[in-house]
Amino acid sequence: MTQLLQALKHNILIADGAMGTILYSEGLDTCPEAYNLSHPEKVEHIHRSYIDAGADIIQTNTYGANFEKLKAYGLEHKVKDIHQAAVKIAQQAANDDTYILGTVGGFRGVRQEDLSLSAIQYHTGIQVDTLVEAGVDGLLFETYYDLEELTNIIQATRRKYDIPIVAQLTASNTNYLRDGSEINSALQQLKASGADVVGLNCHHGPHHMQQSFSHIELPDDGYLSCYPNASLLDIDNSEFKYSDNAEYFGSVAQKLINEGVRLIGGCCGTTPEHIKFIKSSIKDLKPVTHKDIIPITKHQTKTTTTSSKVNLTTKVKQRPTIIVELDTPKHLDTSLFFRNIKKLDDADIDAVTLADNSLATVRISNIAAASLIKQNYNIEPLVHITCRDRNLIGLQSHLLGLSLIGVDEILTITGDPSKIGNLPGAMNVFDVNSKGLTEIAQRFNQGINTDGDALKQATNFNIAGAFDPNVRKLDGAIRRLEKKIDSGMNYFITQPVYSKEKIKAVYEATKHLNVPFFIGIMPITSYNNALFLHNEVPGIKLSEEILTQFEAVKNDKEKTRELSISICKELIDTVHEYFNGLYLITPFQRVDFSLELAAYSKTITSTKQEAIL
Template structure:
């Protein structure tokens, strides 16, 4: 009988991890290439799983596609590696009733976070090449596994279904119990895969057996489709630089029967599982007959509600009505915050619209901007705008920070990459960069939908307005339209620019935004110069800041006359005048905590508002 004839008539046990068993060969090489260089090792693993009681074994082809093999210079060996894998599995299964299925792994990772992730066109091209290689080698079926991205899985499933009548097994991968990372329920996703022609639908990887079983509690038994479960052995741990899975194989003994009671018809293992785990499944089963009815426990439906409590009008709302000023006060490098809060009080007196707080600017450790923001909001009644860098926080930390911002009622943020750690004052510190600034914007927006990075229902919808950094001092600013469009499409609600010293940049930016159909508001940066030396330092040593020759000349002459601060304010006011002709957002940076300078410029802008209102 063929695999298609057997599916759904009894519970089938599949094998466990191949990669775990091949760990001894190193993690810096293609494990699929071992089909050619170490076929005896692959054969022995298959045989061990068959002896443990596996009815189904997978070919060692999870990453045997063009895109993944190209990492090792093996992109021209796709057909050869896949054919060898099937031949080895066939040799192992000879004389038994074991079925051989060709495995194809997902490409897109969690949340599409990687910068150089391939396009769907490239994914499809690579998938087809591997698919036809496996079909030509005559597998008994196909297994599409470890798909975080449901759209990718649906796309390749449709291609495979059109190409063959062989049974196709499809496994999604979850971060959270019962939910995909896009927030869709597992039951809904598996239903879609069934409708597209999958013969087996289920879960593999990331979660251990406990949470896989809990996920299936919300999944009904589906007509004409078999459910599958391929859990990891456990959550992984790191020991001496190596990933290990600590659960003893006997732990799996109870889960074979538990999975059967959830209506699952194919059970196997993923990362960390061994032949001992598969043997434990077999020992723990009370029966191999499939059940037809089960109690479905609905996923908790938590009402998502917006946090409507705000103490301040939103910045974007202000920008639509008046000239709006945000002022950056750098968090202190020491625990003495006296000057910082004096500056905040002074800026409040002159009517600043928000205080922006950098996240360890120039990669130097400073007092937590989240802590300062909370104090400004609740003790000084000032609106904070908090910067969040991808440099200092991994994905766990970013999610935690975003949740903290939401619960503090701080909803205006700037998503930035951050200066590299090596420019800071902590030798040996490393930059994280789990995601880039575009993906951080998307992450904030995901929280606005009530979902975390992993797709978990957060119980509330956040209400973040997210800014994106913009450098106007780049060569050929007139060509920046594509970058602006990309940031707007990522979800940016406003731009904050580096300080400018060339007023012509304002008109150029306006033209670029109009040509590129950019509609979101902009805060244009201005920093008052305090001396000629300060001007030369900014121009020559600070990335992203460029002074005009005219500005540097004026500051040099002011140094000779002894009125540098006055000329610095004069230049800043001239720039503000140019900005206010085209935009309503001003972003002032406070040099060396000289907050009286930014207070004077804030008052200058507020006077413009009064004059405008009187004129109307």
């Protein structure tokens, strides 16, 4: 047993607090880890201030020093240099009885990361190797939101090194992780993976941390750790800050020790003053070797009754199915829009798809339109949700609202960037992409939100995805499609297709997938519209024959319409040779196009069905 673990066996140890909080207060204009190279004396001074305040353990200034995070500062080539410098600085600051933990932060945070687990392990391995070789007394894996990531990192590290490992998860909820796992169970998994000390850090202040630890068991042959934030984050004169509550922090530390915490420090917002009050408040306390656990009250989740309702996935697998896209207006005169909705409803269209500010152009909220459609019509609204305009808070609120009004059919899309729309200066959000949003919706279907908390009733979302077949190489598009299926998308709606050969190619490329497709058909309204689609819409190329045909009738509106309908009918014939799903995209509110094409589709599919019978 190493000296650090031997010390924890008989004592409560005090760790340091935040590094970034102090550096930012002093005007830091880069990442905190860069100071290991540019301002080592400042980092050493902070380490020393924590030791002087009573810290037995300090951590290296390397929390965010991985390749991906350093790329934002042009420092990705300095990963090893930053870690080596960090250990050297900590060693210079340490007393003979000070322990040094090499700190590594998680990749998978609140925002979605597209890095694979193998890539995360590779980059983390470089950090771990450098820290161990530089001579740290142990490793601190902290602020990990994802249990899978942390357990894999611990296992990989344990296979290489016999060194003390402190592993700390971060939970937005006091009882559950984001995946719905109970914190107590998750910590047991960390211990089983090879960690010596397991616990929580960040997100919560001492009060909520104490609530969490009241449900956490003492690990067998291991110890608990806790690094709370100073408080909830506040805003003062447009600046983010934490409460000046060091004395209170120290008093709650006593409760955490009584809950079995053996290693206690501070996270965001904490300072040497906080550590000083911890030191004085727990000086007479002894390590807890037995505690009573307060059981978590399980949330009851109701399942939604859907026996009387058949979703679009089921419909399109059973019979030819038609959905029509109709954009909500850019203004408040909705009379034409709802007249068109009624026409689609009367025509027995299966669903109307409502885009979400498509092409980054402001339109009436599709959730408001969907609500009125649910109230007044029988046609099913299929609501698009883009990740561009809402953060994780807004997206979840949006999903809850859709479920509340009975909208279950949704299309998750990443969204067109704002710069292509009518407000190019608007900020893009993109907390998640379409796959991440789909995973959130699927969690809602399990009755769990992204905090891991229960919704008390499961949603019933049937999730569509977008598929663009207008690419040079379908192989890559199919690989992306397969990842979307893995995320939980149940069926797909394609961008408009303008050749029979492309429809056949899509069938051949996707026939191994057990998901339905709605093939997009969008009528061309004029020669200029054809030129625009051909020259300015990415991925869409019209044949020279089609362009020539539209040019020949460009001055005759009726012949232009007849030509457009004729081309679309030929495409629909091919669609129904290979697919049950037809997606009609209404151009410029011209619902007459969609109605005529829908009627044609029904005629040919009913004829085929009669022939089969």
